[in-house]
Amino acid sequence: MVRRIFIAGNWKMNLTLAASLELAKGLKEQLAGIRDVDVAVCPPSIYVQQVAASLKDSNIGVGAQNVYHQAKGAFTGEISTGMLLDVGVRYVILGHSERRHILHETNEDVNLKTLAALASGLTPIVCVGELLSEREAGTTEMVVREQFEGSFANVSADDMKRCVIAYEPVWAIGTGKVATPDQAEEVHFSIRNLIEKKYGKEIAESVRIQYGGSVNDENAKEILAKPNVDGALVGGASLKVESFVKIVKSA
Ligand code: PEP
Secondary structure, three states: OOOOEEEEEEOOOOOOHHHHHHHHHHHHHHOOOOOOEEEEEEOOHHHHHHHHHHOOOOOEEEEEOOOOOOOOOOOOOOOOHHHHHHOOOOEEEEOOHHHHHOOOOOHHHHHHHHHHHHHHOOEEEEEEOOOHHHHHOOOHHHHHHHHHHHHOOOOOHHHHOOOEEEEOOHHHOOOOOOOOHHHHHHHHHHHHHHHHHHHOHHHHHHOEEEEEOOOOOOOHHHHHOOOOOOEEEEOHHHOOHHHHHHHHHHO
């Protein structure tokens, strides 16, 4: 089974509206010929509508960085799946380590959001990954297993096929300390085994598992060459046209 490589840029809480539109314009121009890699950008939610409009006739999808699980009502400050879809968003990053560790999102929160995203038709990019202390304690596999089981509780086999998982070791995010291709492959392989145990081989083979953590235009090719690495979730290097385009092209 050949899984299409999927490169997504997580702009986090960066850029102005003008800079977001400038970046989108540059990517649209320079990635116009790319057909065999899926590409998405995830701007801050306040800019998604305009970025999505500017990328409308392009091969670049737009994602959000978070969503709330309820459809509507008295949830001040939150945004629903329907609102994201309404303005042209197709993907949503869920359970990013910054949301888990700074904003204290639990596996249960991530699970509610994953179920809501799937029910709405959005494609969730669900992040898992261990802290440095957890890796050093030898508990990486256990931590990732708990995050996987918690985040995907009650997700049906049909829905699982539509999910994307991003393995993002927390110690590698924004630190410049990238996991070695072998370290990434080892965890990706164990995630694929978790999917297989719960959903069977066919689905495990179809789910895309991205690596995230200090991916740049110099290290992307080697990481993406690993058999269980199906793409990348890119933070810092997605903020510049040149580096993001190089990463996409190296795939
Ligand atoms: C991320 O934003 O998910 C990320 C991996 O960031 P960076 O590439 O900057 O480490």
